[in-house]
Structures are given as structure tokens and as C-alpha cells.
Amino acid sequence: LAIYYCVLRMKLYLLGREFTVYTDHCPLRDMQLRPSNNRRVDRISLIL
Numbered sequence: 001l002a003i004y005y006c007v008l009r010m011k012l013y014l015l016g017r018e019f020t021v022y023t024d025h026c027p028l029r030d031m032q033l034r035p036s037n038n039r040r041v042d043r044i045s046l047i048l
Contacts, residue, residue, distance in 0.1 A: 004044050 036042055
């Protein structure tokens with residue numbers, strides 16, 4: 001959630017730019033690999 005809130009807060013600076021988020025947090029890395037049954041997690045994943 002911290003990355004999500006950071007992107008929301010900085011969206012004026014990030015809008016229209018390509019950026020990469022580097023992390024070693026395993027749940028965030030696995031978010032793209034495994035399907036989720038949580039709609040909130042799915043929405044955040046799409047935004048990021």
C-alpha cells in the first residue's frame with residue numbers, strides 16, 4: 001500500500017512518464033504472478 005499511496009501523491013510528477021519501482025518485497029513481486037480473489041488488490045495492481 002505504501003507504493004500505491006506514494007504514486008497517488010506524486011501523480012502530478014509521474015503523469016505521462018514511464019517509471020520503474022524496484023522492490024525486494026516478495027508479496028509485491030508475486031502480486032503479478034498469482035491470481036487474486038481480492039478486488040481491492042486487483043484495483044491497486046491495475047493502477048500500479
